[in-house]
Amino acid sequence: MELKQIVLERYATKKFDGKTIEQKKVDELLDIIRLAPSSWNLQPWKIKIVTDSKLKEKLRAASWNQEQITTCSHLFIFCANKDIDAQITALKKLMLSTKVPEQTVKEYEDVVRGSFKNLSEEKKIAWAQRQVYIALENALLGAKASGFDSCPMEGFDAEAYAKILNLPENLVPTVVCPIGFAADKPKQKTRFAAKDVFF
Numbered sequence: 001m002e003l004k005q006i007v008l009e010r011y012a013t014k015k016f017d018g019k020t021i022e023q024k025k026v027d028e029l030l031d032i033i034r035l036a037p038s039s040w041n042l043q044p045w046k047i048k049i050v051t052d053s054k055l056k057e058k059l060r061a062a063s064w065n066q067e068q069i070t071t072c073s074h075l076f077i078f079c080a081n082k083d084i085d086a087q088i089t090a091l092k093k094l095m096l097s098t099k100v101p102e103q104t105v106k107e108y109e110d111v112v113r114g115s116f117k118n119l120s121e122e123k124k125i126a127w128a129q130r131q132v133y134i135a136l137e138n139a140l141l142g143a144k145a146s147g148f149d150s151c152p153m154e155g156f157d158a159e160a161y162a163k164i165l166n167l168p169e170n171l172v173p174t175v176v177c178p179i180g181f182a183a184d185k186p187k188q189k190t191r192f193a194a195k196d197v198f199f
């Protein structure tokens with residue numbers, strides 16, 4: 001499918017048919033998500049994948065009872081990683097292991113650590129969450145390109161999710177994305193005209 005067709009056909013699915021997506025397809029989607037760009041390439045995200053029905057039921061109760069949560073095949077919970085220092089250290093290790101010259105890595109580390117040094121925790125979280133939304137868009141378009149459907153969702157209680165999933169303190173549930181096969185129909189796209197958007 002061409003990108004324009006994918007963009008036109010993707011829609012926020014309100015109900016899935018409960019069928020499970022084959023693992024090979026899910027794995028392809030994970031790669032599409034993983035390859036998303038991010039500021040400084042820090043990839044400050046962790047994505048929890050839930051397929052267990054009982055766990056989905058608990059999460060649905062913390063998601064305004066929205067039925068996408070329990071009818072989907074896989075539920076992706078996109079978390080922002082607010083421990084940016086640890087993320088820089090991990091990326092530094094990765095760069096060195098992929099033979100990036102030591103001097104380049106050192107210069108990179110100095111600049112990046114410096115840029116976060118005086119940021120409040122609130123700003124660090126906001127920064128990490130912005131990156132998470134880029135990965136989310138890859139998930140939304142990637143799902144449609146792979147032949148299934150999705151729904152971006154902010155209608156959930158992040159604190160309750162963190163408790164139910166027993167998440168480590170550094171992970172902030174930011175947006176969730178159920179994927180599966182739609183059991184509803186898309187509504188018309190209501191979008192502002194180009195003249196009202198671009199200037």
Ligand SMILES: Cc1cc2nc3c(=O)[nH]c(=O)nc-3n(C[C@H](O)[C@H](O)[C@H](O)COP(=O)(O)O)c2cc1C
Nearest residue numbers: 010011012013014066151152153154155156175189
């Ligand atoms: C960040 C974000 C959060 C959203 N949260 C929800 C949600 O909790 N539940 C829901 O049914 N739709 C949710 N939506 C879907 C939007 O309502 C939908 O994308 C918008 O109305 C445009 O419709 P379309 O995606 O079908 O083209 C969300 C969309 C985005 C981008």
